[in-house]
Amino acid sequence: EIVLTQSPATLSLSPGEGATLSCRASESVSGYLAWYQQKPGQAPRLLIHDTSNRATGIPARFSGSGSGTDFTLTISSLEPEDFAVYYCHQRATWPLTFGGGTKVEIQ
Amino acid sequence: EVQLLESGGGLVQPGGSLRLSCAASGFTFSVYAMSWVRQAPGKGLEWVAAIGGGADVKHYLDSVKGRFTISRDISKNTLYLQMNNLRVEDTAFYYCAMSLRGYGDYGAWGPGTLVAVSS
Numbered sequence: 001e002i003v004l005t006q007s008p009a010t011l012s013l014s015p016g017e018g019a020t021l022s023c024r025a026s027e028s029v030s031g032y033l034a035w036y037q038q039k040p041g042q043a044p045r046l047l048i049h050d051t052s053n054r055a056t057g058i059p060a061r062f063s064g065s066g067s068g069t070d071f072t073l074t075i076s077s078l079e080p081e082d083f084a085v086y087y088c089h090q091r092a093t094w095p096l097t098f099g100g101g102t103k104v105e106i107q
Numbered sequence: 108e109v110q111l112l113e114s115g116g117g118l119v120q121p122g123g124s125l126r127l128s129c130a131a132s133g134f135t136f137s138v139y140a141m142s143w144v145r146q147a148p149g150k151g152l153e154w155v156a157a158i159g160g161g162a163d164v165k166h167y168l169d170s171v172k173g174r175f176t177i178s179r180d181i182s183k184n185t186l187y188l189q190m191n192n193l194r195v196e197d198t199a200f201y202y203c204a205m206s207l208r209g210y211g212d213y214g215a216w217g218p219g220t221l222v223a224v225s226s
Contacts, residue, residue, distance in 0.1 A: 034212050036152075043202055043216035044152065055207075055214060087152055091211025094166050096142070096154040 004099035012107040019075040021102045023088035032092040035073045039084045109133040109215040116220030129186040129203030136184040140206040145199035193224045
């Protein structure tokens with residue numbers, strides 16, 4: 001099983017600041033890494049697929065990068081609606097797995 | 108517009124059974140792989156089971172193998188999860204999710220249904 005480790009667990013920032021979220025895989029995921037955003041009481045929403053491709057309707061302030069085992073989600077300038085929990089997810093091998101999440105909270 | 112709507116959750120005793128349903132609309136149901144993903148209250152996401160568009164390929168999380176069965180009825184545009192021999196640790200919100208490419212990359216999710224396993 002590929003274990004995805006996200007860091008930090010919590011990120012305390014102010015609107016307008018940039019955010020950098022990390023996801024490290026226990027082995028290569030061959031670029032099949034996605035990022036989701038989840039707000040309280042809601043289902044997750046796909047932000048990024050295959051490392052760096054924004055999903056339909058996702059603002060340009062969200063970007064993904066990385067390769068092999070190390071991946072990053074960057075939010076260039078936080079909007080009030082971006083404060084949420086973010087999960088990475090790999091679809092390279094079975095079982096599909098998710099990281100433990102990073103909570104981006106308002107400082 | 109793609110829409111997914113789960114039903115069938117509820118409170119059940121350990122060892123009991125439930126069948127979850129997910130009604131799909133707004134897309135060609137037979138084309139896309141589908142999955143069930145769960146989330147224990149206050150915890151992270153956990154993939155549970157996946158099924159190919161043609162229902163010929165199925166994969167399960169080890170901890171549910173032999174207890175859960177994923178299936179789909181293309182004529183009814185509905186995804187199912189039959190859950191038998193439920194355990195307390197199966198307590199979670201269960202989401203159905205549509206894969207945009209291959210398996211994973213879930214571009215659409217239902218609102219979820221709560222399964223609570225307790226005596």
